[in-house]
Amino acid sequence: MEYSILGNDLQLVKVIMGDGEGIYGEGGHLLYKTPTVNLTAKATGGILSGLKRAVTGASFFVLELTGPGEAAFAGSTPGKIIQMQLGDGEAVLxxxxxxxxxxxxxxxxxxxxRLTAGIFGGEGLFLAKFIGPGNLFLHGTGHVHMIQLGDGEEVEVEAGHLLAFDAGMQYGIKRTGGLRTMFLGGEGIFFVNIRGPGRVWVRSISLAALAAALSRDMPCPASCRSQVQETREPGVTFRI
Incomplete structure (x- = not known):
């Protein structure tokens, strides 16, 4: 198979498949395919894996594409696409x-x-596990930066900015600050603590922050004006 990542901040990835070669992906990210590419829906990993994906808000089924032919995928927000070449048994979360x-x-x-990460992190932190061999493509909102940790080195990533990390690394949720920080500090309250050795990928924009920024600039219908109140302090905005 041949892969090409095209674009700068609004990227897509094009794949050319030979006869019988195949990939699977999320249907909402498929841009196009040529008529010779066969398309089917399946619950990869079985019914249980499909149910677990549905719990996280992902699709129960994934799309399986079989060549020969060409197809392309892209993220739903501005950002970067990264390619991971996983060795036999190598895994990432x-x-x-x-x-x-x-x-x-x-x-x-x-x-x-790690359901507590999703509940308390506020960003829906559910982790997908991918095990090689093979190529994997991920999309990160904003810019994607890789951090290489040595043995025993640690990094604390704000939950909404975590994209991926090597599966063998130790990780857990850590709360920073007291109650005042929790209610007044906005982002940066819950961090994912990750310990090396291994690689960590972070995205510069969290989906929750992007959604909040867009919602502030969208017109509010008359029906919701009475429900939205703002109290401004220096550097702090409360929305009720």
Whole structure:
């Protein structure tokens, strides 16, 4: 298979498949395909994996594309696409909404062991696990930066900015600050603490922050004006 990542801040990835070669991906990210590409829906990993994906808000089914032919995928927000070439048995954990597509031999499952991260992190932090061999493509909102941690080194990533990390790394949720910081500080309250060795990918824009910024500039219908009140302090905005 041949891959090409095109564009700068509004990227797409094009894949050219030979006869019998195949990939699978999220249907909402498929841009186009040529008529020779066969398209089917399946619950990769079985019914249980499909149910776990549905719990996180992802699709129960994924789309399977089989060549020969060409297809392209893209993210739903401005950002960067990264390609991961996973070796045999090599695995990464990624924020489930970042998944675009992977080669058929890459195993895909959703890790629900850290539900508290999604509940308390405020960003829906559910992790998808991908196991090689094969190529995997993820999309990160904004710019994507990779951090290489040595043995015992740690990094604390604000939950909404975490994109992916190597599966063998230790991780957990850490709250920063007291109650005053929690209610007045906005972002940066819950962090994912990750310990090396391994790689961590972060995105410069969180989906929650992007949605909040866009909603502030959208006109509010008359029916909701009475429900929205703003109290401004220096550097702080409360919306009720």
């Amino acid at each position: 990624a924020e489930h909404g970042s998944f675009l597509f992977a080669e058929n031999q890459v195993k895909y499952d959703v890790n629900l062991a």
